[in-house]
Amino acid sequence: MTRLFISTLLGLLTCTLLHGQVINAIGNENLKVPQGMQPRPTTPKQPVDLWADMDTASVYYHMMDSAQVHIDRHEWEQAEQCLRRAIVSDPVNPNNALLLSNIATIQRYRGLFAQAAKNYTLSLDIAPNSVTVLLNRAALYVQMDSVRLAERDYRRVRDLDPYDTESRYSLGMLAVDRQDFKQAEDFFNEIRRINPNSGLYSEGMGMLHKANGNYARAAGFLSEVIKVRPNAKLLANRADCYLTMKRLNDAEEDIRNALAETPDDGYLYVLRAKLNKLRFNYRDMEADLQLAVQHGVDKEIVKSLLK
Numbered sequence: 504m505t506r507l508f509i510s511t512l513l514g515l516l517t518c519t520l521l522h523g524q525v526i527n528a529i530g531n532e533n534l535k536v537p538q539g540m541q542p543r544p545t546t547p548k549q550p551v552d553l554w555a556d557m558d559t560a561s562v563y564y565h566m567m568d569s570a571q572v573h574i575d576r577h578e579w580e581q582a583e584q585c586l587r588r589a590i591v592s593d594p595v596n597p598n599n600a601l602l603l604s605n606i607a608t609i610q611r612y613r614g615l616f617a618q619a620a621k622n623y624t625l626s627l628d629i630a631p632n633s634v635t636v637l638l639n640r641a642a643l644y645v646q647m648d649s650v651r652l653a654e655r656d657y658r659r660v661r662d663l664d665p666y667d668t669e670s671r672y673s674l675g676m677l678a679v680d681r682q683d684f685k686q687a688e689d690f691f692n693e694i695r696r697i698n699p700n701s702g703l704y705s706e707g708m709g710m711l712h713k714a715n716g717n718y719a720r721a722a723g724f725l726s727e728v729i730k731v732r733p734n735a736k737l738l739a740n741r742a743d744c745y746l747t748m749k750r751l752n753d754a755e756e757d758i759r760n761a762l763a764e765t766p767d768d769g770y771l772y773v774l775r776a777k778l779n780k781l782r783f784n785y786r787d788m789e790a791d792l793q794l795a796v797q798h799g800v801d802k803e804i805v806k807s808l809l810k
Contacts, residue, residue, distance in 0.1 A: 600629035769798030
């Protein structure tokens with residue numbers, strides 16, 4: 504049962520957390536005391552299976568099994584307690600790096616961001632070269648608006664792994680946010696050099712062109728990704744471009760498809776309100792604005808977005 508623990512966490516948490524990753528092994532290179540999104544060398548190094556020699560009669564193993572039961576029931580607090588008891592029962596076990604990381608991921612899921620950051624850091628104290636943990640912590644820092652710290656972790660991953668694309672995408676998006684479009688494009692071009700077929704290049708360039716007002720080019724890049732990997736986020740961003748370009752039927756289709764995937768996303772109702780405004784359907788526009796607020800979008804933000 505213990506071996507199912509990580510895969511269960513992955514299935515339950517990654518659908519909720521942005522870039523939240525859990526891990527089931529720390530490679531040998533990460534266990535060296537000191538040396539921060541996914542190594543892709545030409546010949547990938549396989550992680551070492553640290554569970555292979557575990558004593559199945561130990562308290563450590565029993566606590567892992569108990570954590571699995573609580574995870575299956577979505578009992579996050581109890582699962583975290585079991586992971587902590589496992590660590591206490593064997594404080595020098597090298598697996599504690601991944602247990603701490605998984606505790607942090609559970610805390611992030613629960614909105615306990617400061618505690619999650621602390622435990623990601625403790626995990627990195629044990630396995631300072633763990634790219635996955637660095638990426639988890641960086642994504643958490645973005646959620647916490649600690650952009651400088653997030654950028655530091657992403658840059659560390661970039662330095663550690665010349666084949667990683669996710670860190671470069673995230674660094675590019677942070678550059679887009681501060682309107683440093685030249686630096687953003689440089690990061691996205693690194694992705695293209697590393698992996699010419701990566702959708703992250705086209706997605707990044709789409710978001711870059713949307714941010715600088717080139718909506719036609721943005722829609723083109725986003726369409727390249729949507730053909731292969733459609734999702735609500737990409738559809739929403741392309742719909743926003745289409746609305747600006749007055750391609751209302753195309754925007755309507757994207758909004759409809761995005762809502763079918765994520766009906767609780769308040770931003771999609773803002774987009775549909777924009778669409779209804781452009782079609783002079785003011786009653787439907789007002790109804791969508793109310794839906795946007797009901798789904799968590801601040802009233803003032805709704806007003807500014809509608810402009």
